[in-house]
Amino acid sequence: MALILLRHTRPEGAEGLCYGRTDLPLADDFAAEAARLARDLPPFTRILTSPLGRCLRLAQALAAARARPLSIDPRLAEMDFGRWEGQRWDAIARAELDLWAADLTGARPHGGETVAELAARSRAALNAALTGPVPVLVVCHAGVIKSALAAGQGAAGWRAQPGYGSWLELGPGWQGEEGSK
Template sequence: MVLTLLRHTRVDVAPGTCYGVSDVALAASFVREVDALLPGLPEVDLVLTSPLSRCRRLAERIATHVIRPLSEDDRIREMDFGRWEGRLWNEIPRAEIDAWAADFLHARPHGGESVAMLRARALDALRDHRNNDGHTLIVTHAGVIKAALAAEETAAGYAMGIDFGGFVTLIY
């Protein structure tokens, strides 16, 4: 079975904003980004999406373009950053950032989810969907993709970047 994890396109938020589960708008460049993205996507049998609109809108466009069914899975939504949602990263109290860095996987100084909680639900979803027939395209978020690719459960293991509209393919 094959899963391709695709990060949503650019969002319309100020640079440096923490927006995990916040349902933020897509950038004005959305149509151009989708048009550029479509030719490079692999052939798929199913499109699966996070419920957040920045993924859902992209997934709907892709599913319509490739004429494939579309399903939704809440487990592949982005991490809940609690009271940090919508704040600029550089405005979050240093002590809270330090507490998170000290226990990257389990700390929840923001009151939302820990990285371990995100990882558990994301990996659970991916385990379920890797049993789908054929090739599944999963339109999701950077946090979910990083959880899927993290070689180790440390901050360094999550340090890789994934561009807006970037994707990785996992073969099982």
């Protein structure tokens, strides 16, 4: 394996909320979850993380527990949902959600970032991570993980539902280009 993509642990108040760049506090069980991950994750040489607090705090705990170097890469941040940020998904206008669903990668009815833009920057970060010592632990968000999956699986990757505190291992042949393995 070359990359281990780890989704941050559960944030407080996230249920039903659109919170891409909104930096929610972590849930009360954070310390226990961080300890579990420090124990259970496969070996890695270094850690890259999103700058958002829900990832950075976990990355710092894992770097301390495993005595590994940590770097922040802003390209690993979650998608910018523009004016949808902080809103409940069920409060967002149905017509806007339908526009987004009709052109998932290119539409931006929220005024923020497109899925294609998220994919381009996050895949660039993951490809750059492959140029140094591997395996690399990448502490990131569901959108970044879905982007990596979509590079190999196409549209099916965007439908993935990575759980909080779950990880995905990508082999050395992974390339962050649509349709590659």
